Amino acid sequence: MTRILVLANQKGGVGKTTTALNLGLALAAQGRRVLLVDVDPQASLTAFLGFDPYRVGRSTYSLLMFDSMGLARILRTPRANLALAPGSIDLATAAVRLVQERHPLLRLRSALRGSRMPFDFVLVDTPPGLNVLSVAGFLAADEVLIPAQCDHLAMLGVRGIQDMARRVRDDMGNPGLKVRGVLPTFFDGNAAYAQKTLDELRALVPVLDTVIPYDTHIADAPHQGKAVLDYAPDSPGAVAYRKLAEEIGGSSIP
Ligand SMILES: Nc1ncnc2c1ncn2[C@@H]1O[C@H](COP(=O)(O)OP(=O)(O)OP(=O)(O)O)[C@@H](O)[C@H]1O
Ligand SMILES: [Mg+2]
Numbered sequence: 001m002t003r004i005l006v007l008a009n010q011k012g013g014v015g016k017t018t019t020a021l022n023l024g025l026a027l028a029a030q031g032r033r034v035l036l037v038d039v040d041p042q043a044s045l046t047a048f049l050g051f052d053p054y055r056v057g058r059s060t061y062s063l064l065m066f067d068s069m070g071l072a073r074i075l076r077t078p079r080a081n082l083a084l085a086p087g088s089i090d091l092a093t094a095a096v097r098l099v100q101e102r103h104p105l106l107r108l109r110s111a112l113r114g115s116r117m118p119f120d121f122v123l124v125d126t127p128p129g130l131n132v133l134s135v136a137g138f139l140a141a142d143e144v145l146i147p148a149q150c151d152h153l154a155m156l157g158v159r160g161i162q163d164m165a166r167r168v169r170d171d172m173g174n175p176g177l178k179v180r181g182v183l184p185t186f187f188d189g190n191a192a193y194a195q196k197t198l199d200e201l202r203a204l205v206p207v208l209d210t211v212i213p214y215d216t217h218i219a220d221a222p223h224q225g226k227a228v229l230d231y232a233p234d235s236p237g238a239v240a241y242r243k244l245a246e247e248i249g250g251s252s253i254p
Helices: 016-029 044-048 060-065 091-098 103-114 132-140 154-171 192-204 216-224 236-250
Strands: 003-007 034-038 076-079 082-085 121-125 143-149 178-185
Touching: 003 016, 003 132, 016 034, 016 044, 016 082, 016 121, 016 143, 016 178, 016 236, 034 044, 034 103, 060 091, 060 103, 091 103, 091 132, 103 121, 103 132, 132 154, 143 154, 154 178, 154 192, 178 192, 216 236
Parallel strands: 003 121, 003 143, 034 082, 034 121, 143 178
Antiparallel strands: 076 082
């Protein structure tokens, strides 16, 4: 069975795209068949995988805009076990057009669920903020994963996502949607506030066991055109992303 996870946080720069990329690569390295879906007009995930979002051609924009567009027609396969439904900068236009009608928001869901392609995991990377592109991702998903930086504002972003998940589940027609939990990112073990934030989060919401540390290798990797798993496979960040793949891959929704 395919598990579709949407990665979301209303805050920007918390590690959503980095998590989609490295979790996807780690799951693929374990032999899982993974599809990465980029619905962010910034298209960082697409760029991280070496495609130019200005020239990528067919993208998730086409999926969202045209009923007849099948998933297979937009896919790229950057490596074994890993497919990409690329994003492109015209997703910004899609966002404006999608506000006007609801039906197109379900096109992503239809495309991902209607496809016969045998993916084990689909990871949908969304833009920061709570906009229509994120809603399209929430409508398509089984589970929500919330990467969140361990700082004093973390809970705000998490609350917004929980509210949105609830609304999509109760009022918008995806009753099976579950919040898988918060993935702590940029964790600095030397900072007292980080541990305190983590403890506070754990008291309030489901939090994954895996914690992604602050690691300069993760930030360096894109500058080398690589994911941290390839760039520095033994770095704390890469080790943590492999552990996350074990945690996510080994468990279904609790
Ligand atoms: N654990 C980490 N340690 C150090 N740097 C990190 C870590 N995670 C991500 N980064 C770096 O922080 C920046 C933001 O990460 P990323 O693009 O994954 O965030 P995002 O939530 O997808 O951002 P946006 O909201 O703009 O889509 C990137 O340059 C990334 O390389
Ligand atoms: Mg991003």
